[in-house]
Amino acid sequence: MRAKKAPTLHQQIINDIEGCILSGEWPPGHRIANELDLAEQYKCSRMTVNKALGQLAKANLIERRKKSGSFVTQPQAQSAILEIHDIKSEVQSLGLPYDYGRSSRTSRKATPADIKNLELGDSAEIIEIIGKHFAGPKVFCLEERLINLAVVPESRDEDFTETAPGPWLTSRVPWTTAEHLIKSVGASEHYAKALEIAPGTACLVIERRTWSHNGPVTHVRLTYPGDRHALVARFTPTDPTGKSSSF
Structure with a gap:
């Protein structure tokens, strides 16, 4: 049986942010750290952070606003x-x-x-x-x-x-x-x-x-x-x- 691979940094960023959102720790409207701060936190390139945030935005978990940053999305009523x-x-x-x-x-x-x-x-x-x-x-x-x-x-x-x-x-x-x-x-x-x-x-x-x-x-x-x-x-x-x- 193959050993399970550890998640990549890209996936770890996604998992961590998703966990904070779905657990309710980060409520709708919560501002997520900027790309430079996340890159420093995870010791990775800004491109890796950008890609992770892009996938979270595509999943409608976060909203990326130009010049403002990334925020947890407001839930849709219907x-x-x-x-x-x-x-x-x-x-x-x-x-x-x-x-x-x-x-x-x-x-x-x-x-x-x-x-x-x-x-x-x-x-x-x-x-x-x-x-x-x-x-x-x-x-x-x-x-x-x-x-x-x-x-x-x-x-x-x-x-x-x-x-x-x-x-x-x-x-x-x-x-x-x-x-x-x-x-x-x-x-x-x-x-x-x-x-x-x-x-x-x-x-x-x-x-x-x-x-x-x-x-x-x-x-x-x-x-x-x-x-x-x-x-x-x-x-x-x-x-x-x-x-x-x-x-």
């Missing part, structure tokens, strides 16, 4: 949460047998498109998994997913033949922020063949990006035939711990 249900549970709720089949798995250096989708550096490595979710004999959803190996290195040893990557990630990686893009498209020849539908059929496409405190985790494109999926939106208090929803 936020719109889009519920993306687990695909297996959704299929079973329809009274249909569920199955998942992996079509391909590739480990490679990130392409320009990958870098854009996951906000990665030029030398990043990713895993791309393409698979199909079935409801009975019909393809319910085509999943095209990228996983950032720098944040989820253990995915290198997972083949995703038995388990879809979404539930696998949910059980292993705590996330802080998610972003959804939803659109309707007509099925191209490629997607029509993959989904076993006629070209031009209306499809619902959901693209989701998810981040943890360590950086971007995954980008997934889920393509459904338009008559096989429903979206539910509800309003609920913001949960800064990221314990709800799924990857």
